Amino acid sequence: MFPIKMAGEARGFLRENTWDDRALDIKVTEVVEATTIDAAFLRExxxxxHSLGTKLCCCRWDADDVDAKxxxxxxxxxLVESSVDFELPLRRFKGRKAFDFVAPQKEHHDTLVQIATEQFQFSRFHEDxxxxxEKAARRYAYWMRDLLAQDKCRIALDKHDKIVGFFVATQEGENQRSLLVGLHPDFARMGxxxxxxxxxxxxxxxxxxxGRVSTANIPAMKIHIQAGFTIRESSFDYHKHY
Structure with missing residues (x-):
């Protein structure tokens, strides 16, 4: 990451997103850990x-910061995407476990990549x-293959051993972050x-x-609200193409 210094102090960092480069076929960077956004900072x-040869620069920022906008x-x-960050204390969740989850086998991998490629239609890249x-979809395909290689995906199977869906969650201290939840289209009504x-x-x-959900993804928004999630914050994703 490259520190962006002004008046001798770091105001944030510019990160090279080589993972996104691979999927989008362009040089991608992202502004992270910025303290404030203003004209002078964005000129830096x-x-x-320009020195890196960047073709796309991204930044996620508070939706209610009008000066930054x-x-x-x-x-x-x-502005390419609006999203909300949800949270739910798990002890308060009252639901029913209709499916059990297992680690996928190698024969499941291609189907999981296909689900990730075809079913995910909402992201800052899809909405740009x-x-x-097809490149935004390819990004999800690469992501899924990486997650499978890291054994981070869990799947549910029906009685005929057909994939119902999958989820990926990561541990963050004592909490968990839901990264991806996907359903096979044959089971879409069981969301x-x-x-x-x-x-x-x-x-x-x-x-x-x-969990983070694009506000354009109405079904996922409804599911989180019905499950008792509360909104922590809302964000806008900004893109600049060079």
């Missing part, structure tokens, strides 16, 4: 991006009109039961579960 970001727009950024949708099973399976670990 531009200078660094103005600075982003005046610097040539576009300047990024071809609420599947999510309930995911949260019930996480319950023995205690703590809270966190």
């Amino acid at each position: 970001i531009d200078e660094r991006n 103005r600075a982003f727009f005046e610097a040539g950024y576009q 009109p300047k990024i071809p949708r 609420s039961f599947f999510y309930s099973s995911v949260f019930e399976s996480l319950k023995p670990k205690g703590g809270k579960v966190f």
